[in-house]
Amino acid sequence: MKRWSRRAIVSVPYFWLGLFLLVPLLLVIKVAFAEAARAIPPFSSLTEFEDGILAIRISINSFAVLFEDTMYLQAFFNSVVIAAGATLLCLLIGYPMAYAIARAPAHQQSILLMLVLLPSWTSFLIRVYAWMTILGQNGPLNNFLISIGLISEPLEILNTNLAVYIGIVYSYLPFMVLPLYANLVKHDLRLIEAAQDLGARGLTTFTRITLPLSKNGIIAGSMLVFIPAVGEYVIPELLGGSDTLVIGKVVWQEFFNNRDWPVASALALLLVLALLAPIVWFQRNQDAVR
Amino acid sequence: MNKFSKTMLAVGLAFLYIPMLILVIYSFNESRLVTVWAGWSTKWYGELWQDKQLMAAVWRSLTVAFYSATASVFLAIFASVVMVRAGKFRGRTLFSGLITAPLVMPDVLLGLAMLLLFVSSTQAFGVPTERGLFTVWLAHTTLGLAYATVVISSRLKEMDPRIEEAAFDLGASALTVFTRITMPIIAPAIGAGWLLAFTLSLDDVVLASFVSGPGATTLPIEVFSSVRMGVSPMVNALATMILLVVSLFTMAAWYVLHKQSKRAS
């Protein structure tokens, strides 16, 4: 490639990403250090000219608010617990699924994988909405459980944390299965035969050979579920109750309902900082696979 | 392990599909109360068709999705070439960081950040004059760019560089090699990337809620605000239509890709 054409090719996406991603993210940092104000937009300016002198006003007020009110830390804690629990559930359900697909006859694999992935291509919003019907007081799940005599009173599932778990597992399960499948299908089956040949039984072969070899797939799948689940807004909003306090909802409320943009920005920043470790871990793992 | 995993696969697939099936069935419920069955009816589809506001939102969403998906893949082709072929250049780390950021950052943060950009820009330069479909398009293009780049760059990485070298060796110019050799080879990935960006845009609530303005509500915003009030039979009908269209679309795309990959191998 010639130098100038290379530069041109690099600069097109670079310009776009710089303008519509880097600058906005820097603005979030800026606003987080501003103070809320009754103005349009509703925050103070960091720089001001007073008598020809440039004054810079940085406020850590919004961060102070976050640590003073335990509600915010509680929301953080809840988000991480729910995301981690849902990730574990996804792993427990998704691993055997991925395993079954990877060991299915070659011509069936692609269609089975398509069946698992198809839901993730259809509307996320609508799939979450479907659970509102199912889990409701008079919904099909309660009706079914009553009709088989397991319960006599309808269960309160919708608008609880349980519903949030169900929603997250349901929505993100395909993202767990895909990397696990990609890993498991690459395993050299002779390794399993070698283990059997050396006297290992089915379970030993699995725990000593298959499971350690799929470590990278487990990390990738878990991160693909955990990272978006921590910041999730739609699922807790629709399926959770008013007491389901998670960080995505709090950011939204601070922004739209309280119109406290600096606090919302500061919260979002903390959220990214909290996710930085798993994101970096995920990236490293991806690079190691390549 | 084999028997257990096969059972789990069946259970998992049932778990994935039964809720959608229930949704479809309930969309044909005569009753206004969603969860009370009162016989089969298609009346909600009729009402859906009559709902001008909803139909306008459908059209707006399709338009935005089409344009943002197109812009996304256009930019993603450049970005993929940069990621896979440009080698080392100054700011490469920042570039790859930015391109993966939308994949790992929470929607609320992205939406917030984009809104701050538009607000500040209006304040400082007077553009954009108002928030609407144009700002949604900008946000969705950025989101789609990241996802489409993953798809296209992985295909580009798999491609044997010797094929391009052979074309250079036979006297083709860089542009010819790209348009006549590289593009046709990565075409399926470009198609898949477009489709991914299209469905992402069609599905996004959070980003659109932040950056759109009054009079520019997209379909997901419309659905989301009515769903927050609770379930409704008309939304069931709408959801069924969306599921039907998207799954037909996806299955067709999968079929084409499947055929192509079979031919390639």
Place this chain on the structure above:
Amino acid sequence: MLTTLAARKQSAALRDRTLLTINGVSKYFGETRAVDDVSLEIRQGEIFALLGGSGSGKSTLLRILAGFEQPSTGSVQLDGVDITALPPNLRPVNMMFQSYALFPHMSVADNIAFGLKQDKLPKEEVQARVESMLKLVKMSKFAKRKPHQLSGGQMQRVALARSLAKQPKLLLLDEPMGALDKKLRTEMQLELVDIIEKVGVTCVMVTHDQEEAMTMADRIAIMDEGYIQQVGTPVDIYENPINRMVAEFVGSINLFECVLGDEAADHTILHSEALDRPIYVGHGFATDIDNREVTFAVRPEKTWLTTEAPEQDYNWEKGTVADFAYLGGHSIYYVELRSGQIVQCFLANTERKAERPTWDDEVFISWESDSGVIIR
């Protein structure tokens, strides 16, 4: 030196005992018959090679011995015990896999210890055995390495150590040299045989490389289309092939379509359309009267090339040099006969500056009365 000699003598004495009996084993995959009614007896301490092309069924037979495949019919007995239905993890049989199948996440020592740990041996014993195995294959220095840090030859030693660690009654080798380059191959073949003989384990190997089979094995079975064509020592197989398939599969050979002529107890006369003179073979040939069509086969190195006509009345023919290749130790000549048939012969390059025939030269090919064999 003395000890190995004694060991060899002892193992030679044991060799009369049959260790493995394969009884009429067949294996079908749907309609295809991968293994066709194979019966074999393999003696204690011998190295036995299954030689055949791809799709000959040799690998399937090996996998049946390991327990990864169940035979459709027939049985397998090891040391007097029927092991046909035994799963692979319960058989006293271990396999060295093609391209080794070393566990990539375990160190060399852990790979070797894996099988021993399955038997729940005490820790000290596992460690002692691993150490002695590492010593046996000269890999003690590499115990802590991971497989990807090893060369091809080193990986093979580890794989061998892993499969020998449990002291199996039967060792299976699946294309043992398949992943090595040519030079290393010859070296490792001898080393492998050395180790196997030192341990004294009975060994069945699968290979498509006849040189490998001949270098390593005491006896060879030639397989084709799931069927065993011939079993014998390398000399047997090479010098006395029983049919065309075996003759053509092992080494190169010149074949002449013939009709039986005079028969006697001490000689046989054959007539071939390709040759002006009859073929005289120095032994009798048992045949039924009805089918008098046979094939005469003679190896290129036993086919002599001369520039002057031989004096006898049989076993020679005139031809022209169609092509030749100088290979250093010897040259291969392709001689075209009057009939158009091309005959190969090897000419040993014993003199540095000898005059050698070249293209279109008139030459004579001939062979001795006991150089060739008659096959069906």
